[in-house]
Amino acid sequence: xxxxxxxxxxxxxxxxxxxxxxxxxxxxxxxxxxxxxxxxxxxxxxxxxxxxxxxxxxxxxxxxxxxxxxxxxxxxxxxxxxxxxxxxxxxxxxxxxxxxxxxxxxxxxxxxxxxxxxxxxxxxxxxxxxxxxxxxxxxxxxxxxxxxxxxxxxxxxxxxxxxxxxxxxxxxxxxxxxxxxxxxxxxxxxxxxxxxxxxxxxxxxxxxxxx
Amino acid sequence: xxxxxxxxxxxxxxxxxxxxxxxxxxxxxxxxxxxxxxxxxxxxxxxxxxxxxxxxxxxxxxxxxxxxxxxxxxxxxxxxxxxxxxxxxxxxxxxxxxxxxxxxxxxxxxxxxxxxxxxxxxxxxxxxxxxxxxxxxxxxxxxxxxxxxxxxxxxxxxxxxxxxxxxxxxxxxxxxxxxxxxxxxxxxxxxxxxxxxxxxxxxxxxxxxxx
Amino acid sequence: xxxxxxxxxxxxxxxxxxxxxxxxxxxxxxxxxxxxxxxxxxxxxxxxxxxxxxxxxxxxxxxxxxxxxxxxxxxxxxxxxxxxxxxxxxxxxxxxxxxxxxxxxxxxxxxxxxxxxxxxxxxxxxxxxxxxxxxxxxxxxxxxxxxxxxxxxxxxxxxxxxxxxxxxxxxxxxxxxxxxxxxxxxxxxxxxxxxxxxxxxxxxxxxxxxx
Numbered sequence: 001x002x003x004x005x006x007x008x009x010x011x012x013x014x015x016x017x018x019x020x021x022x023x024x025x026x027x028x029x030x031x032x033x034x035x036x037x038x039x040x041x042x043x044x045x046x047x048x049x050x051x052x053x054x055x056x057x058x059x060x061x062x063x064x065x066x067x068x069x070x071x072x073x074x075x076x077x078x079x080x081x082x083x084x085x086x087x088x089x090x091x092x093x094x095x096x097x098x099x100x101x102x103x104x105x106x107x108x109x110x111x112x113x114x115x116x117x118x119x120x121x122x123x124x125x126x127x128x129x130x131x132x133x134x135x136x137x138x139x140x141x142x143x144x145x146x147x148x149x150x151x152x153x154x155x156x157x158x159x160x161x162x163x164x165x166x167x168x169x170x171x172x173x174x175x176x177x178x179x180x181x182x183x184x185x186x187x188x189x190x191x192x193x194x195x196x197x198x199x200x201x202x203x204x205x206x207x208x209x210x211x
Numbered sequence: 212x213x214x215x216x217x218x219x220x221x222x223x224x225x226x227x228x229x230x231x232x233x234x235x236x237x238x239x240x241x242x243x244x245x246x247x248x249x250x251x252x253x254x255x256x257x258x259x260x261x262x263x264x265x266x267x268x269x270x271x272x273x274x275x276x277x278x279x280x281x282x283x284x285x286x287x288x289x290x291x292x293x294x295x296x297x298x299x300x301x302x303x304x305x306x307x308x309x310x311x312x313x314x315x316x317x318x319x320x321x322x323x324x325x326x327x328x329x330x331x332x333x334x335x336x337x338x339x340x341x342x343x344x345x346x347x348x349x350x351x352x353x354x355x356x357x358x359x360x361x362x363x364x365x366x367x368x369x370x371x372x373x374x375x376x377x378x379x380x381x382x383x384x385x386x387x388x389x390x391x392x393x394x395x396x397x398x399x400x401x402x403x404x405x406x407x408x409x410x411x412x413x414x415x416x417x418x419x420x421x422x
Numbered sequence: 423x424x425x426x427x428x429x430x431x432x433x434x435x436x437x438x439x440x441x442x443x444x445x446x447x448x449x450x451x452x453x454x455x456x457x458x459x460x461x462x463x464x465x466x467x468x469x470x471x472x473x474x475x476x477x478x479x480x481x482x483x484x485x486x487x488x489x490x491x492x493x494x495x496x497x498x499x500x501x502x503x504x505x506x507x508x509x510x511x512x513x514x515x516x517x518x519x520x521x522x523x524x525x526x527x528x529x530x531x532x533x534x535x536x537x538x539x540x541x542x543x544x545x546x547x548x549x550x551x552x553x554x555x556x557x558x559x560x561x562x563x564x565x566x567x568x569x570x571x572x573x574x575x576x577x578x579x580x581x582x583x584x585x586x587x588x589x590x591x592x593x594x595x596x597x598x599x600x601x602x603x604x605x606x607x608x609x610x611x612x613x614x615x616x617x618x619x620x621x622x623x624x625x626x627x628x629x630x631x632x633x
Contacts, residue, residue, distance in 0.1 A: 028630025030622040032577050033569040039546075047474065052258065052268055056476055060539040066546070080628065117271040124250075124277070139350055139561055140569055147244040147351055155243050200241040206291065208239025263469065263479055328482040335461075335488070350561055358455040358562055366454050411452040417502065419450025 005102070012099020013065050014072035016042040016133060018083055019096050021076035024141045031077055037137050038073025039066060044133030049107055049125045053116055093194050101186035104130040104157045105179050108164045119165050126161035127154060150200040152193035160186035216313070223310020224276050225283035227253040227344060229294055230307050232287035235352045242288055248348050249284025250277060255344030260318055260336045264327055304405050312397035315341040315368045316390050319375045330376050337372035338365055361411040363404035371397035427524070434521020435487050436494035438464040438555060440505055441518050443498035446563045453499055459559050460495025461488060466555030471529055471547045475538055515616050523608035526552040526579045527601050530586045541587050548583035549576060572622040574615035582608035 017038035024037050043059050043066065050057045059065045076083055083089060107129035108122035117124075131146065131154050138145035146153050160182045167178035192198060228249035235248045254270050254277065261268045270276045287294055294300060318340035319333035328335075342357065342365050349356035357364050371393045378389035403409060439460035446459050465481050465488065472479045481487045498505055505511060529551035530544035539546075553568065553576050560567035568575050582604045589600035614620060 025628040026631035027570060028628055029570060030572050030627040032580065032622070034628070036549075036569055036576075051262055051473055054265075054267055054476075057474055060543060063539060063542045066542050077628070117274060120274045120277050121271060127247075135351065140557065140567060142566060142570065144353060145351060147247055148238060148240060148353065150241050154247075158243065200243070205241040206236040206239055206245070206288070209237035262473055265476075265478055328485060331485045331488050332482060338458075346562065355564060356562060358458055359449060359451055359564065361452050365458075369454065411454070416452040417447040417450055417456070417499070420448035 005106070008098060008102050009106075010064065010068050011095055012102060013042045013068045015092055015095035015099050017069040017072035018076040019092055020134070020137050021073050022080070022083055022089070022092075023143065024137070025077075025080060027141060027143075029141075031074070034077045035070055035073045037141065038076070039069045040140065041133040041137040042066075042069035042072075044136040045129040045131060046103065046107070046133075048132040048136075049110075049129045052125065052128070053111065053114060055114070090194075094191060097190035097194065098183075098187050100130045100153075100157060100190065101160065101183045104161055104186060105164055105183045108161045108182075109175070109179055112165070112168055119169065122165050122168075123158065123161040126164075127157050130154065130157045150205060152190070152198050152200065155200070156186045156189035156193065159189060216317070219309060219313050220317075221275065221279050222306055223313060224253045224279045226303055226306035226310050228280040228283035229287040230303055231345070231348050232284050233291070233294055233300070233303075234354065235348065236288075236291060238352060238354075240352075242285070245288045246281055246284045248352065249287070250280045251351065252344040252348040253277075253280035253283075255347040256340040256342060257314065257318070257344075259343040259347075260321075260340045263336065263339070264322065264325060266325070301405075305402060308401035308405065309394075309398050311341045311364075311368060311401065312371060312394045315372055315397060316375055316394045319372045319393075320386070320390055323376070323379055330380065333376050333379075334369065334372040337375075338368050341365065341368045361416055363401070363409050363411065366411070367397045367400035367404065370400060427528070430520060430524050431528075432486065432490050433517055434524060435464045435490045437514055437517035437521050439491040439494035440498040441514055442556070442559050443495050444502070444505055444511070444514075445565065446559065447499075447502060449563060449565075451563075453496070456499045457492055457495045459563065460498070461491045462562065463555040463559040464491035464494075466558040467551040467553060468525065468529070468555075470554040470558075471532075471551045474547065474550070475533065475536060477536070512616075516613060519612035519616065520605075520609050522552045522575075522579060522612065523582065523605045526583055526608060527586055527605045530583045530604075531597070531601055534587070534590055541591065544587050544590075545580065545583040548586075549579050552576065552579045572627060574612070574620050574622065577622070578608045578611035578615065581611060 020037050020041035021034050024034070029037070047057050047059070083092065104126040108126040111122040111125045112118065116122075135145050135147070137143075163185060164178055164182040167182070168175065171178065231248050231252035232245050235245070240248070258268050258270070294303065315337040319337040322333040322336045323329065327333075346356050346358070348354075374396060375389055375393040378393070379386065382389065442459050442463035443456050446456070451459070469479050469481070505514065526548040530548040533544040533547045534540065538544075557567050557569070559565075585607060586600055586604040589604070590597065593600065
């Protein structure tokens with residue numbers, strides 16, 4: 001179980017870095033910038049979470065997260081055309097979705113275990129862990145970030161983390177089962193959003209002012 | 212006194228969230244983004260302050276700040292047209308101004324009590340607390356932030372926090388009176404700026420290069 | 423040695439602030455914004471480093487860093503035309519380059535001494551210390567940051583910090599000599615980049631998509 005978690009975590013770290021590189025590449029960026037963007041995207045969210053929690057950053061004791069992000073960034077830079085192929089990119093999106101689900105629930109579980117700001121903080125920090133790195137990347141790259149689009153990326157995370165907190169309150173003895181169920185829920189929700197191109201309906205959005 | 216402080220703090224938190232929602236709404240943003248922007252604006256500055264101070268974030272032990280910001284964000288989303296009415300928006304600006312004054316002096320007082328980086332840090336962290344959340348919001352929303360405009364928003368805070376530090380050095384025994392006086396000074400300065408549309412004079416600004 | 427370090431550090435802090443002011447001045451910004459930008463650029467990188475390390479921020483116990491940044495910002499605002507003169511600006515660039523070299527290796531050395539995330543973290547945090555403040559400034563000012571250009575600014579830092587870590591692993595007894603050598607290496611690399619206008623070659627960059 002632990003080692004499955006770890007394997008998904010590493011695959012997810014790599015997927016985060018690769019999708020980051022593909023996102024910033026069209027702007028024209030050198031290998032150094034590519035590696036910074038890949039690493040920031042992969043570990044930025046978890047770093048923000050740990051700073052807010054006031055605990056040591058997770059990668060200080062396991063540099064594999066950074067090595068994997070670095071390797072994946074270089075690979076994505078070298079083999080851009082491979083990763084932008086339609087079927088390959090779709091696979092990446094699914095791995096990214098699984099990683100988002102896993103990282104969010106791992107974070108919610110960490111916050112819950114620390115008894116930090118219950119019951120809201122596990123949800124907030126789950127979301128920050130899942131999307132924080134991508135937000136920092138988009139700000140640094142001068143791109144529009146996902147908060148300003150209507151893609152269903154963070155909403156599944158909100159849903160899954162809330163479910164996890166409710167499960168922990170009602171059935172504290174089933175932590176593992178709750179965790180697995182919530183990871184799967186987020187992943188399925190996200191896969192559905194990718195597959196059918198779902199997005200937030202009109203009545204849940206403000207009307208953009210045409211200038 | 213404590214409870215008056217707390218009431219103003221909560222009203223200010225709500226005002227911060229509502230003005231944030233009104234600021235980002237014209238960009239076209241969904242309910243999830245609206246809530247993130249509202250919460251970030253309301254608690255971002257204080258969170259930055261606590262991270263720099265190396266103390267636990269203030270909302271971890273009192274989630275009311277987040278509940279209020281969340282509720283106010285949803286309310287602002289649902290009743291946008293109510294809050295953009297001229298008299299209502301003006302009221303919001305005044306509550307926002309009172310909150311800025313209170314949060315800044317509370318922060319300066321917290322830093323002073325911790326004896327952290329005296330005498331400059333209470334002023335710096337007072338300003339960060341007051342405007343940090345709004346800066347993060349504007350960066351995330353891709354908006355021009357207040358540092359790049361000539362609105363008198365942060366200058367009253369600088370003035371009030373400096374006054375507070377001077378008062379603490381000269382009359383350390385009158386902490387409460389100094390606090391109240393400085394909150395009122397910032398508020399009055401800010402109200403005057405709103406009322407007369409004051410802004411920073413030309414000779415205190417660089418000339419923008421027309422491109 | 424200590425005091426030479428300190429003098430270079432202060433000159434570098436001032437150079438960071440002045441170049442920051444010159445960078446944002448063309449956007450039209452008031453004196454308050456100028457001072458915020460100057461201070462953020464000068465101390466932002468080291469502050470990020472200390473927050474990630476979980477140690478007290480370096481300026482809390484030595485406010486001279488902030489006073490110098492503040493003074494240099496005001497001076498740059500008042501005497502903009504002096505600092506934009508060709509020979510003066512070139513001098514600033516060299517002092518900035520020396521400061522970048524010194525701050526990066528000081529940071530790498532601090533992280534190494536704390537035995538934090540060896541061997542990667544000294545390199546990462548050396549880079550963050552050197553360029554973090556400038557990145558925050560550019561994000562706040564809505565400017566394109568150096569990650570998105572091909573200027574050789576951060577690459578010398580990467581090179582020097584890597585050299586320092588290799589030296590520490592191979593010859594741990596020669597910490598001072600390694601430090602001085604690496605500072606000089608970064609500085610010479612940076613001076614060469616400024617002098618000959620070197621930038622990252624095409625094959626190490628992605629092709630920008632013309633839209």
